[in-house]
Amino acid sequence: MRVTIKQIAEEANVSVTTVSNVINKRSHRVSKEKIALIESIIEKYNYTPNMNARSLVQSSSNLIGLLYFSADDDFVFSDPFTAEVLSGIEKQAKEMGYFVLVHNVHSAEDVKTIQRNWRFEGFIMVGVRVKEFVALNEVFDGPVVYIDTHLSKATLQQIQSQTNRLFVNTNDYQASTLAVEHLIQYGHEKIAFLSFDYIVGEPSVIHERYQAYLDTLKKHQLIFEPRWVYKDSEFDRIYQELDEFTAIVVTGDYLAAKLVKFLKNRKKHVMDQLSIIGFDDITFAELMDPPLTTIRLNPSNKGAIAFHQLIRLAKHEETNEQVLLLEGELISRNSVQKMKE
């Protein structure tokens, strides 16, 4: 059977209080000798406190929850993005003595249950959409860091007073500007845009990127051709209109990889003719043929930052900004070629 604080106390001939005090490093409340003695016994039995008991009495736990939202029962942790976020979180958590419980949730109710079951210091939430945000945000009153949840100005204003809510996003506008500027710098003037389908008007990653695409074209006085804006279901149309533009911005590397494959199947050497830039810098980007030029978003870093912010919130430390924007970084490989003068 495992050693408890009581047994340690007995063996040391002290009270449980004293043992508790040395465990919790309240050294000013215990004599040096006793500390040494108790620590040796702790060492001997390899004692570590029972978190359940501790959490029960303290109503806190060194436990944080990584919640991933998805409507369907998809295998979300196989999504490389989520996986890397988790990676970043877990690494930091381990270092700081925290534990991470992961859970895939579908609704606010789910969160209610899970947070009632355990005592979480807080949550990091990934994949929350605007429409579920409000309901969700009410469920839990502890600290929450949202990753990549883009809110409208109005909603943001509403929750400004909630000092324990934080948003860690990529600066998608900046990232996308970076992408388009790179293309322009390389001499491209006819630039297309490909993204997953999204709800127009609703704040989102894609919306930001699209806006930046528009603005950057305008800034450089390049033509914007509505036809050149594609959804992921329109590969065929891209193929047909291929001669019209010389470069395309694709809002994700994975989608870019799919497009490249599709195009290559139709036409062996398309990529000599079309420049392509993606987002994310997934592992595979550099292994593609041609190696994919992309905007690196560094999700593990995002996870790490989210974690640290969460801990700050939990400790009621001041934060200036409610929305943290992480910059994207241009990774220039060969899929974007210089236009001949």
Add this chain to the structure above:
Amino acid sequence: MRVTIKQIAEEANVSVTTVSNVINKRSHRVSKEKIALIESIIEKYNYTPNMNARSLVQSSSNLIGLLYFSADDDFVFSDPFTAEVLSGIEKQAKEMGYFVLVHNVHSAEDVKTIQRNWRFEGFIMVGVRVKEFVALNEVFDGPVVYIDTHLSKATLQQIQSQTNRLFVNTNDYQASTLAVEHLIQYGHEKIAFLSFDYIVGEPSVIHERYQAYLDTLKKHQLIFEPRWVYKDSEFDRIYQELDEFTAIVVTGDYLAAKLVKFLKNRKKHVMDQLSIIGFDDITFAELMDPPLTTIRLNPSNKGAIAFHQLIRLAKHEETNEQVLLLEGELISRNSVQKMKE
């Protein structure tokens, strides 16, 4: 403040025991009316029991730990394999009302600490090597399922008596046989083998695959040329000896992707001349150029199975086999070509 069992009891004018009984579905101990009454109150307050309290008294928790071993501080959950395993585990766990805590550990000591902190039903361990196995195996006496830990016959024999230890592996021998047979069927007779570096003699995934490669060649009376066995550091040598063989077995898709890239850089159309088969079927395999023929290993399935086995162990259900072997599946794409007769 949250509702407790006590408050429910008060509101229902019954004792906590009775409430506890309805929560735990001991319907024969409570009258129908009280059950209805109590359940309605539970519903009303959206009450769910506090796991810490429950775990404390029951010494169990519906909590399982996914422990990933790594010597260094790598971002292991960004490894697509681990991520998918987690995916499979988490999905099942959620369905059955379990929770998954993930932790990256470096040593047996780490495990000791973490398991003392929380009350785990059991652990699923990934990435455990033979040399750390023994020490590790002693630390915890609850159920453990090891994923892809290959042990020697001797070690396996030693722990045969531990009925709560289980191993879920891919049948790497079968998988590799499948790969080589496929190549042979397509007319290849000169077949090379590429793997990461590994310790010869120590049971491992690669060792199994190598052995199957050897045996299958022999079975078909094909020549085995020791020179054609490569490590991941020997891409250059592969390039130099490229004319000697027509196909290569690569023990992982990621490695295969790297090789293809390397080779293409040297020689534009190598892949017309060399057939290649990988293992894993990573997401990217089908997006490669050419699309990679591979042996699908289905890690999320592995995770799901591991989870179910763990629960069986925890419930002390009988298991016949201590080592579960999951079959690989040939996914035939275009990277393996038929030899001309």
Add this chain to the structure above:
DNA sequence: TTGAAAGCGCTACCAA
């Protein structure tokens, strides 16, 4: 069918 009470392991308060 119901309830009183002990106790899981720990912390925190108060008293010595």
Add this chain to the structure above:
DNA sequence: TTGGTAGCGCTTTCAA
């Protein structure tokens, strides 16, 4: 500097 003790929310005897 030390210890006694209440109590966190729950389950589990045992008795009624």
